[in-house]
Amino acid sequence: MGYAMDHLVFATHNQDKLKEVQQLIGNHIRLLSLDDIGCNEEIPETATTIQGNAEIKANFVYKHYQYNCFADDTGLEIDALGGEPGVYSARYGGENCSYQDNVNKVLSNLLHVQNRKASFVTCICLIINQQVTFFEGRVKGTITSQPRGEKGFGYDPVFLPDGYKKTYAELTLSEKNKISHRSQAVQQLITFLNHGK
Ligand code: ITT
Numbered sequence: 001m002g003y004a005m006d007h008l009v010f011a012t013h014n015q016d017k018l019k020e021v022q023q024l025i026g027n028h029i030r031l032l033s034l035d036d037i038g039c040n041e042e043i044p045e046t047a048t049t050i051q052g053n054a055e056i057k058a059n060f061v062y063k064h065y066q067y068n069c070f071a072d073d074t075g076l077e078i079d080a081l082g083g084e085p086g087v088y089s090a091r092y093g094g095e096n097c098s099y100q101d102n103v104n105k106v107l108s109n110l111l112h113v114q115n116r117k118a119s120f121v122t123c124i125c126l127i128i129n130q131q132v133t134f135f136e137g138r139v140k141g142t143i144t145s146q147p148r149g150e151k152g153f154g155y156d157p158v159f160l161p162d163g164y165k166k167t168y169a170e171l172t173l174s175e176k177n178k179i180s181h182r183s184q185a186v187q188q189l190i191t192f193l194n195h196g197k
Helices: 015-025 050-064 084-091 099-109 173-179 179-196
Strands: 005-010 028-034 069-078 117-128 129-142 157-162
Touching: 005 015, 015 028, 015 069, 015 179, 050 069, 050 084, 050 117, 050 129, 069 084, 069 099, 069 157, 069 179, 117 179, 129 179, 173 179
Parallel strands: 005 028, 005 069
Antiparallel strands: 069 117, 117 129, 129 157
């Protein structure tokens, strides 16, 4: 049995993620962001794993706002940097840094580095009626030497998915959504919502 609902809370402040996931989920379920439910605070992401931070965000909303909800935590894992920025992807360039600061730090840390292999990982934590379920998506690729493309967000301009000639930022949103780390995790979430376990 699936779960019938016409809205669901997505525990994020990131409008770029919200847009991607809403497009994947379709119009029959309206996603409400943290701002939409009046949660203006930053949820402290203190876990040392991507899965742990996804759970912290979903739990926070479930406990404090009593909504069924899901959260996404995403990281870019770069082989030559020992998996960095990984769980620290959001603040890699420092507190309150911009997407550009993060990209610049990655490129400067990889200057003259030959091995440019990396993976994007998304973990989604869903909490419905106290039941906690995780979904994961992963895409392998390489880091380009220069940013390319104006679309997408975050590290998209420097991530070239394996088998593609375009970076994520050169793909349209629907092209990115066909292959991305986040879309893989969201597809599993959709299947779960439709059919249950
Ligand atoms: P939340 O409110 O959902 O926590 P956030 O932006 O802080 O939003 P994360 O903690 O998951 O999100 O941080 C991951 C960072 O990695 C994020 O700031 C982006 O810069 C980047 N990122 C996440 N998804 C991405 C994607 O699909 N493409 C490129 N960069 C992405």
